[in-house]
Amino acid sequence: MRATLIYGAGDVRVETVADPKVAQPTDAVVRVVRSCICGSDLWPYGGMPAQEHGRPIGHEFLGVVEEIGADVTSVRKGDLVVAPFVYSDNTCEFCREGLQTSCLHGGNWGVDGVDGGQGEAVRVPQADGTLVKLPLTLEETSDELLASLLTLSDVFSTGHHAASTAGVAPGKAVTVIGDGAVGLSAVLAAKRLGAEYIVLMGRHQARTDLGREFGATDVVAERGEEGIARVRELTGGHGTHTVLECVGTKAAFEMGLGVVRAGGALSRVGVPQYPEGPIGRPVFTRNITITGGVAPARHYIPQLLPDVLDGRYQPGRVFDRTIGLDDVPAGYRAMADREALKVLVK
Amino acid sequence: MRATLIYGAGDVRVETVADPKVAQPTDAVVRVVRSCICGSDLWPYGGMPAQEHGRPIGHEFLGVVEEIGADVTSVRKGDLVVAPFVYSDNTCEFCREGLQTSCLHGGNWGVDGVDGGQGEAVRVPQADGTLVKLPLTLEETSDELLASLLTLSDVFSTGHHAASTAGVAPGKAVTVIGDGAVGLSAVLAAKRLGAEYIVLMGRHQARTDLGREFGATDVVAERGEEGIARVRELTGGHGTHTVLECVGTKAAFEMGLGVVRAGGALSRVGVPQYPEGPIGRPVFTRNITITGGVAPARHYIPQLLPDVLDGRYQPGRVFDRTIGLDDVPAGYRAMADREALKVLVK
Known part of the structure; x- marks a missing residue:
């Protein structure tokens, strides 16, 4: 063959x-x-x-x-x-x-x-x-x-894993990091689980346009500190309860920590390309849960x-x-x- | 005054x-x-x-x-x-x-x-x-x-936070890391939530004796790789679904990752004395959730x-x-x- x-x-x-x-x-x-x-x-x-x-x-x-x-x-x-x-x-x-x-x-x-x-x-x-x-x-x-x-x-199962492990549920606000196939699948999966407010962080318009069709209510093209500030601005200053990290870089993980609300969960489904990550006092004092993995x-x-x-x-x-x-x-x-x-x- | x-x-x-x-x-x-x-x-x-x-x-x-x-x-x-x-x-x-x-x-x-x-x-x-x-x-x-x-x-509320965020429930196996007041409180809290099997990792006998009275079914005095091997040996090779990390050092966190079962949760209630921790591929591929925080x-x-x-x-x-x-x-x-x-x- x-x-x-x-x-x-x-x-x-x-x-x-x-x-x-x-x-x-x-x-x-x-x-x-x-x-x-x-x-x-x-x-x-x-x-x-x-x-x-x-x-x-x-x-x-x-x-x-x-x-x-x-x-x-x-x-x-x-x-x-x-x-x-x-x-x-x-x-x-x-x-x-x-x-x-x-x-x-x-x-x-x-x-x-x-x-x-x-x-x-x-x-x-x-x-x-x-x-x-x-x-x-x-x-x-x-x-x-x-x-x-x-x-x-x-990809759809992986997007669902992100949404499911993060605890996406009816009425919840979600941030999805990454506008690749997994990120867009995560938007769709979050929508399917009842999320009402979905911020998609990505900057390829053809992709984020599909993300909007899949259920994203806002798109944030900025990255890093600017991206964090923009998502916080959109969410009353505190970020979203659930964050679906669909990239796998340390920068994406750090951005996820910046946009997750205290008491919230950051689910990773992008294979981490970093051996160590910043999980010290800010994560601890804000009661952030880090979850997800291979779906x-x-x-x-x-x-x-x-x-x-x-x-x-x-x-x-x-x-x-x-x-x-x-x-x-x-x-x-x-x-x-x-x-x-x-x-x-x- | x-x-x-x-x-x-x-x-x-x-x-x-x-x-x-x-x-x-x-x-x-x-x-x-x-x-x-x-x-x-x-x-x-x-x-x-x-x-x-x-x-x-x-x-x-x-x-x-x-x-x-x-x-x-x-x-x-x-x-x-x-x-x-x-x-x-x-x-x-x-x-x-x-x-x-x-x-x-x-x-x-x-x-x-x-x-x-x-x-x-x-x-x-x-x-x-x-x-x-x-x-x-x-x-x-x-x-x-x-x-x-x-x-x-x-301390009792903190122990309960560890057990609760890790998902301790009737029939679950738990490892508690640390025999200080919080660790012992976590044993008691896990017992209260219905844990049937509780391994306490600690090596001060007066303390681990109280841990046994609080509900610990096994005590592991070894640390590091030896401690991990011992807990795995006690748990069919795979560790426990829930791990309550009540120390706060990086070594304790790493030991926690070593004894948590794939798909399980490691809850931290010891204030982390490390800015970064090993949350790369092994954590990801094993679907480990890291949770807990300030109770x-x-x-x-x-x-x-x-x-x-x-x-x-x-x-x-x-x-x-x-x-x-x-x-x-x-x-x-x-x-x-x-x-x-x-x-x-x-």
């Missing part, structure tokens, strides 16, 4: 690799119908040391089951399924707590002999625990619906699915470019150059 | 100062019946630069109302009252959210012309918002009950009071020495030298 491999910074190639086959009785093979490029794929694309052998990449996909192992019972050949961005058995003690990202038998796509999502097919370990069967056939879907269903794999998408997909299926929420609108598999390297360039917000691979 | 002033590190004096009087119509004057020395008083006692004029000190007290301002309606002369460790109006938007430590019109004892608690009397600003009237007279109390009621002012004792006192009044919980047992006001300097020395766990001033 054809699949995407990363060889180092700026070096992503689509090559012919071995066709995936069921190796364990708990495996399934899924033919990929839709995949995409993630903002987090840009970290290795930006800085991975060059290596001789390519590593499969991609962790978001939706497709049709082609083959199942002898122990797989929850999906069968021909089922349309979506996969979360990590695989998990969904039965261990962490999975039962809804934290499939800490599954004792789970793991990441693209490493340890597991395929990446940006290819024609994927061998899915722990298929019963990992895959979520969608209640319709491929023929019953549309391009728009497939795009929205694909976001359950990562257990597998836990959230069943909760979010009905609202996506009925079209009430259309998180797939974050995709602003669609390409074929052979164009994946160009897709990486477009996202790295910020020409594209999020690239769908068809 | 006689009151305690701190002049610098190691220099605490009991001197004659002006008698407190009602200055604002919202003030009350309280004659102090019981006060105490706090672990956090040891920070200035350990490191405050010497100064010419003494600063009043002490922030925990219980007493009898002697005089009230014209606007005070909730307490009257002769009432037995307990004061939280900060004063607050109890009506501003933060107070209404239960965060009296962020009161817009509140403040600290011992600064800005407000008396400290370690003296014969205190002028209490915002008396209606600050003081909690106790439903009995001084004559109806006992030494033991007064000691327990005094802990509502700070809004005023919010908790009404909740905790019934269980203290009926003797079901006896947090006053953390006091292991009782002194008179003139002996306060010796009391500081005893606590600084770890000869005393917590000193009551009668």
